[in-house]
Amino acid sequence: MFYIDEPWSSEGEGNLRVSVVGMGFVGLTLAVFLASRKIRTIGIETNRSTLDTLRRSQPPFYEKDLEPTLKKVLKSKMLELSDDISDIASTEVTFVCVGTPARADGSMDLAAVTNVAKSIAGMIAKDTERRLVVIKSTVVPTTTDNTIMPILESFSNKKCGKDFDLVVNPEFLREGSAMDDTRKPHLIVMGEAGNSSSKKLRNLYARVYGKQMAKVMITGASTAEMIKYANNSFLATKISFINSIANICKHVPGTDVEQVAEAIGHDPRIGPLFLKAGPGYGGSCFPKDVSALVAFCSKINVDSPLIKATQEVNMRQPYEVTRIVIDRFGGSLEGKKISILGLSFKKDTDDIREAVSLKIIPELLKRGARIRAHDPMATGRVKEIFGDDITYCDSVAGCLDGTDCCVILTEWDEYRKLKPGIFLEHMNTPIVIDARRVLNPQIFEASLEYHAIGRKSKASASR
Ligand code: UDX
Numbered sequence: 001m002f003y004i005d006e007p008w009s010s011e012g013e014g015n016l017r018v019s020v021v022g023m024g025f026v027g028l029t030l031a032v033f034l035a036s037r038k039i040r041t042i043g044i045e046t047n048r049s050t051l052d053t054l055r056r057s058q059p060p061f062y063e064k065d066l067e068p069t070l071k072k073v074l075k076s077k078m079l080e081l082s083d084d085i086s087d088i089a090s091t092e093v094t095f096v097c098v099g100t101p102a103r104a105d106g107s108m109d110l111a112a113v114t115n116v117a118k119s120i121a122g123m124i125a126k127d128t129e130r131r132l133v134v135i136k137s138t139v140v141p142t143t144t145d146n147t148i149m150p151i152l153e154s155f156s157n158k159k160c161g162k163d164f165d166l167v168v169n170p171e172f173l174r175e176g177s178a179m180d181d182t183r184k185p186h187l188i189v190m191g192e193a194g195n196s197s198s199k200k201l202r203n204l205y206a207r208v209y210g211k212q213m214a215k216v217m218i219t220g221a222s223t224a225e226m227i228k229y230a231n232n233s234f235l236a237t238k239i240s241f242i243n244s245i246a247n248i249c250k251h252v253p254g255t256d257v258e259q260v261a262e263a264i265g266h267d268p269r270i271g272p273l274f275l276k277a278g279p280g281y282g283g284s285c286f287p288k289d290v291s292a293l294v295a296f297c298s299k300i301n302v303d304s305p306l307i308k309a310t311q312e313v314n315m316r317q318p319y320e321v322t323r324i325v326i327d328r329f330g331g332s333l334e335g336k337k338i339s340i341l342g343l344s345f346k347k348d349t350d351d352i353r354e355a356v357s358l359k360i361i362p363e364l365l366k367r368g369a370r371i372r373a374h375d376p377m378a379t380g381r382v383k384e385i386f387g388d389d390i391t392y393c394d395s396v397a398g399c400l401d402g403t404d405c406c407v408i409l410t411e412w413d414e415y416r417k418l419k420p421g422i423f424l425e426h427m428n429t430p431i432v433i434d435a436r437r438v439l440n441p442q443i444f445e446a447s448l449e450y451h452a453i454g455r456k457s458k459a460s461a462s463r
Helices: 025-036 047-056 067-077 085-090 111-126 144-157 178-183 201-211 223-249 257-265 286-299 305-328 356-365 379-389 398-400 422-424 439-447 456-463
Strands: 002-004 017-022 039-043 079-083 094-095 132-133 163-170 188-192 216-220 337-341 370-374 391-395 407-408 429-436 449-452
Touching: 017 085, 025 039, 025 067, 025 178, 039 085, 039 429, 047 286, 047 422, 067 079, 067 111, 067 178, 085 111, 085 132, 085 439, 094 201, 094 429, 111 132, 132 144, 132 201, 144 223, 144 449, 178 407, 188 201, 188 223, 188 422, 216 223, 223 286, 223 305, 223 422, 305 407, 305 429, 337 356, 337 398, 356 370, 356 379, 370 379, 370 398, 379 391, 391 398, 398 429, 422 439, 439 449
Parallel strands: 017 039, 017 094, 039 079, 094 132, 132 163, 188 216, 337 370, 337 407, 370 391, 407 429, 429 449
Antiparallel strands: 002 216, 163 188
């Protein structure tokens, strides 16, 4: 394992053509970014409806800056789209960005990756130049060495590290800032499988990043795979840790998790990021990757109590929020009207995968509550799940109208700006449960009944 932080030569990579297989979150962002840096790129997507949407310059999900850049690169033809994987034949570097969804037992479903590997092997069999295959899909350690490499070799009848190269290059981008994160990665990890060389990938990145090139760390393929899981599990653990502290603070008068997090974040050994207590982490990565790591550990007979605890704390955390609501109303929510502000798993995205709203809303409905919901972007997606069981509102004021309790579940900037007046004016009983800690407790406690994660509320203290 070693670091490289000198500039790499991009000579000889001038006309390099690249293919990206899988136009999901990672693949589309990468393809659009490479094309915007004048790399001729082919994006492969076999889902016809996604492909049709993309061809109309519409990303299938919202991401800041993505749509205008997609429009530009399609117009300039630096990005071409296809549903035919054999189109990768005209490219020398192929990025694999297909999904690895979770199975019911939490383990990773590799079907898409293995199918794509077989197709790529078919191309390698005919290749006259040495192709570089880059694995960006998140796969558990040893998958590339023990599954992907053998497929590529056996289906092509060629040798990895001699006839083609295979490199694991994990992705660390976040939804909501995917384009920025892709433009400015904090580190580039390249895990070389077998005797593969990552030189072509380093040269490609040198060309697209120029002076902005991040430090490159070269490892073996399995270490690179482990880095991705360790990275995500560590961040998830930080969140579950601060949520555990929040749950203690909730029962200790005079303590506030926000101040605790701020103070410990000043310790350079801890750092301030990912210490925001809330209703639990969601999204397409943390829940899936932590589950996959737990399943992987159990498969190889390694006990992993810390990772399991991270997962368990997170599974319980949404119910810390529903408990505040249920306790407030003495058990039954029959006939209570509850407004939910925020449905997406975090702000600046319309993604609702593993969003806490999808756990909290059914729990409240089950207890007889009537739900009104608002989100700046995600109501359309939530409607597909709850249909007419809840009411969808275009404005915060409309959502609050006549309700007995309001629960804030996503940290959208527009909720941060809310003043007590809007709750007092529109709600039947102005009770606010701030599961994201977006409001100022001093101001809100002085005006209405305010409850929050990680803080014993004045209202409950006096009850
Ligand atoms: C994450 C990783 O950050 C990224 O590196 C990886 O490539 C993909 O997974 P993402 O899922 O887009 O990115 O969102 P992130 O900003 O990490 O938030 C994940 C979840 O944790 C969200 O539900 C968020 O609300 C929650 N979170 C985050 C907290 O509850 N508290 C925090 O302090 C930070």
